Each structure stands twice: as C-alpha cells, then as structure tokens.
Amino acid sequence: MRTLEDNGLMKTQAFIDGCFVGSADTPVTDPASGAVIAHVPNLGADAATQAVEAASRAFRPWAAKTAKERSATLRRWFELIVAARSDLATILTSEQGKPFAEALGEIDYAASYVEFYAEEAKRIAGEILPSHRPDARILVQRQPLGVVAAITPWNFPAAMITRKVAPALAAGCTVVVKPAPETPLTALALAELARRADFPAGTFNVVTGDAVAIGGVLTSHPAVRLVGFTGSTPTGKLLMRQAASTVKRVALELGGNAPFIVFDDADIDTAVEGAMASKFRNSGQTCVCTNRIYVQSAVHDVFVARLTERVKQLRVGCGFDDGVVQGPLISERAVAKVEAHIADALGKGAEIAAGGKRHALGGTFFEPTVITGAASDMLLAQDETFGPLAPVFRFETEAEVLQAANATETGLAAYFFTRDSARVFRMMERLEFGMVGINTGLISTELAPFGGVKESGNSREGSHHGILEFTELKYACIGGIDAEA
Secondary structure, X not given: OOOOOOHHHOOOOEEEOOEEEXXXXXXXXXXXXXXXXXXXXXXXXXXXXXXXXXXXXXXXXXXXXXXXXXXXXXXXXXXXXXXXHHHHHHHHHHHHOOOHHHHHHHHHHHHHHHHHHHHHHHHOOOEEEOOOOOOOEEEEEEEEXXXXXXXXXXXXXXXXXXXXXXXXXXXOOEEEEEOOOOOHHHHHHHHHHHHHOOOOOOOEEEOOXXXXXXXXXXXXXXXXXXXXXXXXXXXXXXXXXXXXXXXXXXXXXOOOXXXXXXXXXXOHHHHHHHHHHHHHHHHHOOOOOXXXXXXXXXXXXXXXXXXXXXXXXXXXOOOOOOOOOEOOOOOHHHHHHHHHHHHHHHHOOOEEEEOOOEOOOXXXXXXXXXXXXXXXXXXHHHOOOXXXXXXEEEEOOHHHHHHHHHOOOEEXXXXXXXXXXXXXXXXXXXXXXXXXXXXXXXXXXXXXXXXXXXXXXXXXXXXXXXXXXXXXXXXXXXXXXXXXX
C-alpha cells in the first residue's frame, strides 16, 4: 500500500459512540496482490446493539439542532473529505482494486453528496394545506425519522456511504453503518473525518464484522427506523423480511441487468465511447453497468469492430500503475462467475471477439471481453455478470429490442443511442427502468434521483428527493380558530 500523507486516516477499529473500539483481528486484503494490508474488528450483535443505542441517545440532541447547525457540520466534513481525497483514494484502491484515477473520481463523487445535503438540510419544508372547516388549520411538518442503518457494498465503498449517510444526517437522523467486509478501511477513514468535523458522539457509527449478526440487530432493534441497503436482490429481500417484524422502512438499491441499445441512426463513435464508460468502469463491477448490448443490424458489424478495437487497448493491472484503466476483480468468486457466463455463451453459439480468459497477470485479473452472437437463452442475458464482459446482441426493429430490454425482473438503468427525437421520447417512456441514459453512458450525479423499479429497489438516493426518505410526515390540525376577531 502506498504511504499516506496523513497516517491518522488508516483506522483499524470500529467507530462507536465517538470512539474507535475493538480488537483488529480480521484481515483486509489487496485484491491486486492478495497481500494483507490491515486488520479490523470482527464484531457481532453486542457491538451492533451498542452502536444503535449510541445513535438512539444522540438522535434527539442532533435532531434539535437547527438546520443551519447541521449544515455547517456537514460542510466541515465535506471540506475534510476534499482535503484528504488523495489519501482516501489510496486507501480505496488498496482494498477495492479500482485504478487510482477512478478512486479519486469516486472520492469526489462521494464528497458531492455531502456538499449537496449540507445545503439541502436548510430546505426541508412543511405545508399549510386548505382546511376542511373555517375554525381549523392544517399543518404538515417533516420531522427526522430516527436512527438509520446503512448496509453498504464493496464496489463503491465511499460513495455508497455518503449517498445514504449525508441526507440522513442532514434531515436530523443519526446513523449506524455496516460496511462490506472487503472494504472497511474507507468507511473507517470517513468516520475519522466525521470525528474531526465535530459530529457529536453517537451521531455517526461504523461497525465491522459478522454481517448476519450485525444485520440481524439493525433489522430488528426497535430504535432503528430505516434500513438502507445497496447490494444483491436476494439479500435485499432477506432484509425486507427481517425488517417487517418492527415495520421499519427499507430503502433498497439492488441489482440490475442494464440494456444498452444502439439504433442504426446513432452516432457510432459516441455509442462506442458510451459503452466503454458504462461497461468497463470499475472492471464492470457497478450496478448500473451495461450488461446487454443490443445493436441494430445495419450498424452491428461496424459497432462491434470499433468496440473490439477500443477494448483491446485497455490496460489491465494494479490500480496504482501508470496508464492502468482496469484493475482486478474483487474476488475469485467474481472471476468464476464471469468464466461461467462465457462458457455458457460459447456453448450456445456465441463467439469471442476480444479477451475471454483470465489475464496473464494472474490472481483475479481478467481480460476485458467482447462476445458476439449473444442470445436471450444465455446466462449473461438473464443474470448480472458484474465483470468486464460485453455481450453484443443483434436486433432488427424498435419493438423487438424494447421487448428484449424489458424482459428482466430488474429495472435499474438502461441506455440507448439515437438521433431520432420522436424515438427518444418513445423509448424513454416505455423502458421499464428507473434511470435512462440517452446518448450517454454516464448517468450518476448527486443532482438526480438514483434508483430502480421492479426488483431493483424501492427508493431514490440523490437530489432533493433523496432526503425525503429520512423524514416522517406529521399532520397537525389546529382547532379553535375563530372565523372573526
């Protein structure tokens, strides 16, 4: 691991009630080399309960602060994150594997949510509604929900935390974070910066360790009022069942199976660049990553040729090496899934245009891959690969590709490329996905509501909509108001 400018950001204990606690005994490894870079505590139900109770004690004082006071604290956190972006990116690349340039981009993206919600804290408004009788008035107020649990994934270990934590804190909630076991160090570094930003003890907690035991507490403790989760659909369904016992809110951002559609009137070079950005960022390990590329017959061959040429130019390696744009996959299990999807596709008639096997570097490095002749009966069409595999499907008509694109139980993100303005509106409205990229492969921003439909989730993160998840509507009817003075 590279040397940090601020060694104080390398924290190896959980953060509960304003203190770093626990014995560091579980290894955290670098996926590029397999080397152990640190150890963190393997905590369980008792520690999770302590964190929830600390957050519960901190809730009322934090919620009682003015919006401007909460905003100022979040703003300090944002400024500290920006100042430490290089060290944070170093920690992130070391435990997650993505190229350092991508890690820097993620830190900036993560910080953008803190900045946005620092501002949005002052904009949570209520209403005075028309009354049902002349001697009464109807007031509607938004109040903070309470303790929020955030269970976050390994693929964006900074941004997936701030996207949940920043709006919760801005609304007046307190938070317990359970980071992914693969990437706890980024979460703990963010906790250290939150401590330096003078968040009151118990306001922001990070618990590392046993996912089942900690998750069981977070979904059952009566003080927790919302469980936010980003991850797989099966795990999201499990959390929903567990949270039902205390009727908690669940805010889920789950798996996807994103179609990427190229019509014959599209700008092909723009479409290829869009596919590169959407498919191969973070080695294909993103929930909005392109999973199925549909290209209309008239431009199929030229698109495949240009995409293949670009893919073959991608440099694979350790995220700290100059020029590297694709790092390792997160685990051997992730590599095995990519291999299984390729083997299934080849067995059903697909062909490899580029890549197709483990990289010569060994470990969990995998060649960026393009497959042609993809079909709907292949595993890669039905299941999210979560790796650097780009399968290309041929289609003839708009109606045909729309049906194929929607033929999935998930509905997170979709992309299409066209210069037909009427088609833009038809496709945008008929694609059954929560987010649609039109002539672009990059859609994530703190300014827009991020989330899916169907089995891809039930909430939105980002924009002014995102903070509403963490508030409760309270209606008050004020009677006894005389019609005349």
